[in-house]
Amino acid sequence: MSHLDSTAPAPAAATGDARRDDEVVLSARNVAKSFGSVQALKTVNFDVFRGQVTTLFGENGAGKSTLMKVLSGVIQPTSGEIVLDGEPVRFASTTDATRLGISIIHQELSLAPNLSVRDNLFMGREIKGPTGIDFAEEARQTQADEALDEPIDPLTPVEDLRLGQQQIVEIARALSVNSRILIMDEPTSALSASEVEVLFRVIRDLKSRGVSIVYIPHLEEALTITDHAVVLRDGVMTAYAKRADIDLEWIVRNMVGDNFDLGSPPTGHTIGEVALAIEEVSVADVNVPERSVVDRLSLTVRAGEIVCIYGLMGAGRTELWSASPGACR
Numbered sequence: 372m373s374h375l376d377s378t379a380p381a382p383a384a385a386t387g388d389a390r391r392d393d394e395v396v397l398s399a400r401n402v403a404k405s406f407g408s409v410q411a412l413k414t415v416n417f418d419v420f421r422g423q424v425t426t427l428f429g430e431n432g433a434g435k436s437t438l439m440k441v442l443s444g445v446i447q448p449t450s451g452e453i454v455l456d457g458e459p460v461r462f463a464s465t466t467d468a469t470r471l472g473i474s475i476i477h478q479e480l481s482l483a484p485n486l487s488v489r490d491n492l493f494m495g496r497e498i499k500g501p502t503g504i505d506f507a508e509e510a511r512q513t514q515a516d517e518a519l520d521e522p523i524d525p526l527t528p529v530e531d532l533r534l535g536q537q538q539i540v541e542i543a544r545a546l547s548v549n550s551r552i553l554i555m556d557e558p559t560s561a562l563s564a565s566e567v568e569v570l571f572r573v574i575r576d577l578k579s580r581g582v583s584i585v586y587i588p589h590l591e592e593a594l595t596i597t598d599h600a601v602v603l604r605d606g607v608m609t610a611y612a613k614r615a616d617i618d619l620e621w622i623v624r625n626m627v628g629d630n631f632d633l634g635s636p637p638t639g640h641t642i643g644e645v646a647l648a649i650e651e652v653s654v655a656d657v658n659v660p661e662r663s664v665v666d667r668l669s670l671t672v673r674a675g676e677i678v679c680i681y682g683l684m685g686a687g688r689t690e691l692w693s694a695s696p697g698a699c700r
C-alpha cells in the first residue's frame with residue numbers, strides 16, 4: 372500500500388517498481404477542479420492502465436464523478452492536464468473524448484426514456500440504408516448485442532424497462548462506440564446480482580480485447596474485477612495499490628481516514644429476549660418458482676437490538692420481509 376500526497380509528482384514516479392510493467396494509457400496530472408467555493412478535486416494524479424481495470428473508491432462527495440467527468444471531457448479542469456498516450460490533450464466536450472476512444476457511463480442515466488431500446492442504442496450513429504435509416508438492421512443488431520444478454524425487445528420504450536435493464540442499455544450504448552477507454556460510474560447501483568454477473572463478464576471480455584476500464588463501484592463488489600485500486604477522499608487521492616495487496620478493510624480505512632473505526636454497538640442498554648426468530652426460511656421467486664430468492668435463511672432479532680440486512684438489489688431483502696408464512700418453504 373502506498374499513500375499518495377496530493378502534491379506528489381505523477382503517480383507512476385511516486386509509486387515506483389510496483390507499476391513499472393503497467394502501461395499507462397490515460398492520466399490526470401495535477402488536476403484540480405472547483406465549483407465556485409467547492410474544491411471538488413485538489414491536485415489529483417490518476418492513471419488508467421492499458422487493458423486493465425482501475426477501480427476508484429471513495430465516500431460520497433469525495434470527487435470521483437468529478438475526476439471522471441474531467442477525464443471524459445464532460446467538464447474542464449480548473450488547473451492541471453490530461454495526458455493520453457503520453458501526449459497532453461484538451462477536451463472541449465465529450466465529442467472530443469469520444470473521438471479519441473474515451474467514453475463514460477454516467478451515474479445518472481442519460482437515456483431518452485420515451486424512445487425505444489433500439490433508438491437509444493443507435494442515437495447519433497444511425498445505420499443508413501438506400502432509403503433512409505435502416506431500422507430493421509438496427510433492431511437486428513440490438514437483438515444480437517451481447518451486453519444486453521437477456522433478451523430485450525428492441526422496440527420497447529426504455530421507460531417501460533426495469534431500472535436494472537435501463538442501466539444495461541446505458542452500458543450497451545457506451546460499449547457500442549468502440550471505446551478503448553471506458554469509464555463506468557457506479558454502473559451496478561440498480562443491477563440485480565445476476566445482472567452484475569453479466570456486467571462483469573462483459574468487463575472481462577473487454578479487458579481481453581485490450582480495453583482499459585475505470586470502474587467506480589457501488590459497493591465492494593468491484594474487488595472481483597479490480598486490477599488497480601485508487602482511493603479518493605475529499606478531493607485528494609489517499610491511496611493506490613494493486614488488487615493482490617488490498618482487502619475490504621484497506622478500502623474502508625483509506626476511504627474514511629485515520630480515525631478508522633467500523634464502530635461498536637451502542638452501550639448502556641440491555642439486549643432482551645429473542646423477539647423474532649426466522650429458521651431456515653426459503654422464498655420462491657414469483658417469476659421462476661423453482662428458484663429461491665431467499666435460500667434457507669436463519670436469523671434472530673432480540674428486544675432492543677437493531678439488525679441491518681445488507682445486500683445488492685435482487686439479493687432477496689425485500690422478498691424476505693414481505694414473505695407471508697404461506698409463501699415460505
Ligand SMILES: Nc1ncnc2c1ncn2[C@@H]1O[C@H](COP(=O)(O)OP(=O)(O)OP(=O)(O)O)[C@@H](O)[C@H]1O
Nearest residue numbers: 406409411429430431432433434435436437438478
Ligand atoms: N456541478 C457542480 N456544482 C457544484 N458542486 C459540485 C458539482 N459537481 C460536484 N460538486 C461537488 O463536488 C464534490 C464532489 O462531488 P462528486 O460528485 O465528484 O463526488 P462523488 O465522489 O462522485 O460522490 P458520490 O459517491 O455521491 O457519487 C461534492 O462536494 C459535490 O457537491
Ligand SMILES: [Mg+2]
Nearest residue numbers: 435436437478
Ligand atoms: Mg459520483
